[in-house]
Amino acid sequence: MKEKVVIFVSILLAIIVFFTVCATTMVVINKGKVVQTASTLSNYNAEKENSINENIETNNIIKKESKKTTQTENKIVNEKAKEETKNKKEEIYKAVDEKVYAITTVHIREKDDTESNILATVNLGDNLQRVAVGSNGWSKIKYNNVVGYISTQYISEEKPPEKEKVDIEINTERKIDPSKPMVALTFDDGPNPNSTPRILDALEKNKCVATFFDLGTCMSNYPDITKREEAIGCEVGSHTYGHKNLDNLSKEQILEDIKNAEIVYKNTLGHDLTLVRPPYGNANSIVKLTLNYPLINWDVDTLDWKSKNKDSIIAEVKKVGNLDGRIILMHSIYNSTADAVEELIPQLLNEGYQLVTISELAKYKNIELKTHTAYWGFK
Numbered sequence: 001m002k003e004k005v006v007i008f009v010s011i012l013l014a015i016i017v018f019f020t021v022c023a024t025t026m027v028v029i030n031k032g033k034v035v036q037t038a039s040t041l042s043n044y045n046a047e048k049e050n051s052i053n054e055n056i057e058t059n060n061i062i063k064k065e066s067k068k069t070t071q072t073e074n075k076i077v078n079e080k081a082k083e084e085t086k087n088k089k090e091e092i093y094k095a096v097d098e099k100v101y102a103i104t105t106v107h108i109r110e111k112d113d114t115e116s117n118i119l120a121t122v123n124l125g126d127n128l129q130r131v132a133v134g135s136n137g138w139s140k141i142k143y144n145n146v147v148g149y150i151s152t153q154y155i156s157e158e159k160p161p162e163k164e165k166v167d168i169e170i171n172t173e174r175k176i177d178p179s180k181p182m183v184a185l186t187f188d189d190g191p192n193p194n195s196t197p198r199i200l201d202a203l204e205k206n207k208c209v210a211t212f213f214d215l216g217t218c219m220s221n222y223p224d225i226t227k228r229e230e231a232i233g234c235e236v237g238s239h240t241y242g243h244k245n246l247d248n249l250s251k252e253q254i255l256e257d258i259k260n261a262e263i264v265y266k267n268t269l270g271h272d273l274t275l276v277r278p279p280y281g282n283a284n285s286i287v288k289l290t291l292n293y294p295l296i297n298w299d300v301d302t303l304d305w306k307s308k309n310k311d312s313i314i315a316e317v318k319k320v321g322n323l324d325g326r327i328i329l330m331h332s333i334y335n336s337t338a339d340a341v342e343e344l345i346p347q348l349l350n351e352g353y354q355l356v357t358i359s360e361l362a363k364y365k366n367i368e369l370k371t372h373t374a375y376w377g378f379k
């Protein structure tokens, strides 16, 4: 019986040992498999990454190649366009043979391009021979021994008007010393019923004068103020009828505006207009050719319309330094300008300046006022 028990226990132990060995082996095998699977996965990922990188690289190469192709294609297209433009340029010029005139000071260029070399410079009224007219806005012209291009807008088949000297009668009662400094105050855009009389009071009080470039529209509303300007010895010019930017108008529109201004001026003051200030100082070659007046601009801008501030207006004048021969721009329609003038006039007189009109300043600075001409000061 004891033997039977020993055999049974031994068999049981053997079975236990067997199963234990089997289980351990399985675990080891499985572990290996897991490790192997993990390593395979990691290899797979690395390969995938490589493949993606390769893919990107390949794509980049393809892109580069396609860029190269596009560049080449663009080059071909550009060259074709250039060729076409060149052909067109040759086509758009129509041969002519006619006499034309320069309507302003303008350059003759080697090519029909504002960047090309200047061959010569012509002036208002110079006679030129046009040999071809282009639909690109340029004309091919001959001038003396020069053959080149001028922008068609600066030439005219019609002979431009001669610039004529304008003589304006000077009030001889006022004593001006030509050896002493003088400056011209000028006032635009009025008359205005509030501020203009204040400016006139300041002038009258200090026994000095200025020039008013009045608007036709305002002059017809307040003719008495314009009359007073002249009555106290000031000069009155026209700032046109409607204050339009003349550079944007046709010759006919400019003539219509100035005609209206002339009528109001003569009705108000009983004599003809002599001086014009174009709005914004704008006078292109068409404006200058069309307006039969000296066009009086300025060389000191007080910016009174912008600051509307007495101290700032005075500071703009003071920062110029020597004002002898200068034309100062102001506007007679602001009370801030009247405030500034009330202080500025006695200050200028104290500094030894004579306040004169535009035609007095031109006369004493030996400037001949001519029609169809714009002036930016008489210095």
Ligand SMILES: [Zn+2]
Binding pocket: 188, 189, 239, 243, 279, 280
């Ligand atoms: Zn104006």
